[in-house]
Amino acid sequence: MISFSSPVLPESWMNSNMLLLSLIAPPENLSPEYFGSLLTQYGPVSQVKILNKSLMDYKVLVEMGTPEAAKSAKSFLDQLSSNFIKCSFYSDEKPPQSGSLNNCSLDLINDSTMSSLRNRHSTSLNEIVQEDDKQQPSSKRKINSSSTLQHTTTLCLNGIKGKNLDAQKLYNIFSNFGNIDKILLIKLKNFALIKYLKEEYSIFVFENCQKLQFFDSTISISFVAEDAIEKLLSLDTLYNEQDYYVGSQETDRFNSSNKMNLLPPSQVLHVSNLKKVSSNAETMWDVFSEFGIVEAVKVLNTQFKFMCLVKMENLKQALEVMALMHNEEVDNRNVQISFTKARI
Template identity: 65%
Template sequence: MFSYSLPNLPDSLHFSHLLLLTLTAPPANLNPEYFSSLMSQYGPVANVKILHRSLMECRVLVEMANIEAAKNAKKALDQLSSNFIKCSYYQDDKLMPHGSFTIGSYETIDDTTSSTFKNRHSTSINDIVQDGDSKPHSSTVLPISQKLIPSQKNIQSTKTVCLNGISGKELDAHKLYNIFSNFGNVDKIILINLKNFALVKYLKEDQAYFVYQNCQNLQFFESSLTITFAADDSIEKLVGLDTLYRDQDYYVGSQDTDRFNPNNKMILLPPSQVLHISNLKKVSSNAETMWDIFSEFGVVEAVKVLNSQFKFMCLIKMETLKQALEVMALMHNEEVDGRNIQISFTKAKI
């Protein structure tokens, strides 16, 4: 729906100093200077042109100073595995003849603004790429979060994560909430099936950071996730574009749905094969009943009952993490013998 076809390259031309970036659902205020500041971390940038800009797509032609810089940039962007930005080599020099620009000047097509790039920033393309969104407040001010993730240089965290690789007809925003609300109180979720990604916005940045660190490569249903950061206004930019998502693919959290009391210390646990089941009735809190219920979703390896005088709980160990995630998605807050059971990840062993 938003694809753009590039010319086929001759076999003899595998690389070029020209890169074509195609962004899905870009913010309206991206400008050539901003793209240059992002791309300059991979090598010197000669020119930038915005070839096309619309609500749901932006195409940007970037002329790196040499082929080696272009190769570095292309490799970095490809490693993002992002649904929001695609990078390809471009061979048509007619679009950007060397004689028509001075080094460091920038022009746009469909946008009469032009600027001269003065300040180079060592920032990350992740700030706009994860979901095609970034929020510079001016031509030289970069996104507000300055928290660097130690494991990957120059990636800046926000409150919003992009779940790339979402797939499966069973999924909707509510089921994603059931899983990802384990890692913090969720503000909003939107699932864009058309592009196989979802955005999850937390109330706190450190909760999104926890997801980034602990949920890479998760698999459930037909999904295999790559987690990246997104600008904090990403979901708001997509809300209202109802051709991209269904009603059940948009979720708004509230204090009533928060798993964590904001006044208490939050203990966040990574996904696990062992699930803690609570809010059971006494009649349901036995190994046989639990085995029967959860074996519908995979192989139950073990059940441990944790009943007390007034509370009835148990631990369930699924054969794989994938099965445990699917149980979480499908069964959290579902009714069992007249009570809505609560399911959470746990570090307990069976």
């Protein structure tokens, strides 16, 4: 299980009416209004600010109307699983202007894809808002633009759904775009983390695989911290054994010493490692029509290699075929399936 180390706070901070919440793997579409309505049952909520909004570093500042209300709210939050939320009292030399119960201020001050604070605990609002600009006067500080992307080898695939989906099936699809280190699927939260061996692979996926549809999923992709998978592995109640996959040289699709030609997802699939008896249009049609509508088959046999191109009705079906059939047996031989730029 994850354990958090909290800074030693001055005793006066324990009487603060401000709380700092840190969430791990939060549900989608959390808003200041949500936190306001959640905590108003414990006293007046003066202000809610979302400081950082990303998978591994979602920070929320809540200003309660009184220190007593803050204590009650913290007591409630402390009863929740510490795997998901950490709540601490918060103090700053110049706290935001307080509102009132009847005029609650709810604003979003930062919505960055990546947080620069993922490896530290900060107790200063100024540090949280502008980590990278400490030397500027507070009146001139600027919030980092949410359009600034920090590339990492690790991606978050949001919107993952499908009761029969597991990490192996995700590997079958996304190993087409580079050698994979690890995959962790969190079905409860409808997302998966994929860590590639090289940053160029994750960038390719980010640029070429947004809004892909397969099974019940329509995914959106973002970069997350390099250690995102490691941080979630201890939360073993979130995933099953089949939801975690570790790649190896034996399972890598690409020879890392050679230049790799990465291809985007395609409706046409290249099927190789076939037996001669299987490498014909009739057999391929029968095999792949179980997973969707086959539009065309082209045989590519040579004297020693037996291959085919199979065109599915649409990209969604092609992705599902990839997930279900890559490395599966056809006539007692494990077939290899990859995306191709070839046309039929």
